[in-house]
Amino acid sequence: MGHKRVDYDTTQHAGYAKGRRLLPVSRRTWMRAFRELSGGRRVTAAVDVGSGTGRFTPVLADEFAAPVTGVEPSERMREVALVESAHPLVTYVPGHAADLPIADGAADLALMFLVWHHVPDKPAAARELARVLAPGTRLLIATTFADRPKDLLTYRYFPRAREIDLEVFPTLGDTAALFDGAGFDRAALTEVHHRSADSLAEYTRRQRMRALSVYEHLSDREYRDGMAAMEADAAAETEPRPVESGCDLLALTRR
Template identity: 45%
Template sequence: MRPIDYDTEQHQHYARGRALTQPQLHVWISAFDALLPDRRPLTGLDIGSGTGRFTPALANAFGPVTGVEPSARMREVAHAQSRHPAVRYLPGTAEDIPAPSGSADYALLGWSWHHVRDKPRAVRELARVLRPGGRLLLRTNFSDHHPRPWWLEYFPRGYEADASIFQPLHEVIAMFTSAGWRVADFGTVTEPSAGTRADVLERLRLRTLSFFAQLTPDELETGFHRLEQAVAVDPDAPAPVFAEPLLTLELR
């Protein structure tokens, strides 16, 4: 996939383009809660925390969280939106996490694994910062387990271009298990509707998804034209929901 520089391309609109409703956020936190140890507090890492979509909610639910984000502009937005007493944001990447060894009970990589350039190094680094028995919540798509959002069908090469960003599931699992992890769970999470079809179109126009960087200008123009025509038929209809994969790995 084409690398995205969030300091220059998406930081201004990312929070609005990728906003979650409270019901959607509740569904995700409940899913994470079911996969993490019962004891509280837990020390967490939000790797690729972006503008802090999840970080404050993780702190409210589980305990202190460090958001790790390479983009200075994205961290600035996160700070501006929420100054949670149990949250801090630090510069770093999945390959270079600013945390002591064995200091975290869990890590979330939410919608960010496809941006990790040196994945084998990230696997080792995640193992370094988690305690034995620590869990990694890996929310990412897989080329062979793709959620197929309803709006993708309107873009030329839509499904193909989006799936090409991601690895197949077996490849990701093999990468982790060969480095001492085990699969604790694999399932899907279905968010409540993101609003009306018109609401979703408005957010998509901000182009804060990595998918849009993979298309040509002509493909983008064609796709948005088709999508706008389809939404205009019934703009107030609820946006269709779809199931998103969640892989949970445990450090042996």
């Protein structure tokens, strides 16, 4: 079963920045993970591929004290990034994974955060990432792998979202094999546990913004029913409990 591509210019840009905003504790978690998997080399230039509203682009700039280029095909998402995620070391430019406006070997680090499953031509993107990364540097891919599913809170309220994710996300084996053919070696794989919200009530407020791309594949009724159940549980929450989840972070080294 195929799923339509998510049009970020039409829908997702509106609530994405607020709905997916990083909590300070999660920002620190991801900064630490990026540093640990970066390979230990000095980073002088990085690229955030599919940078969206710039949720992680300034994180890279702060952690590595280096200029970062955020490459994003959606004009609306870039417009939000320029307002919400401006940073003196960050530049946001149009482009996509299979056609990066970056010179050969000019990047010491590349990040794709929940982007890989959206890329239409994955072989072309893998070759392009190999072109822009200098030998010995790292590509970091944060994603869900279909053969390493997570038990996300979202699935409790939107059961079909699990099925959709298993169809949309690639497997670890297929991903590693594709990048091996493009000139990358698998370096590390870790599961990063991060906080999405400090309470179910906060999580519910975020979900009202429909900032998860999987919601674009659900019917209006599925979304309404799931939100009604979530709203009821949030209203009954007497002691706030953080909502946390796991995400795989795969590090690949450019040969």
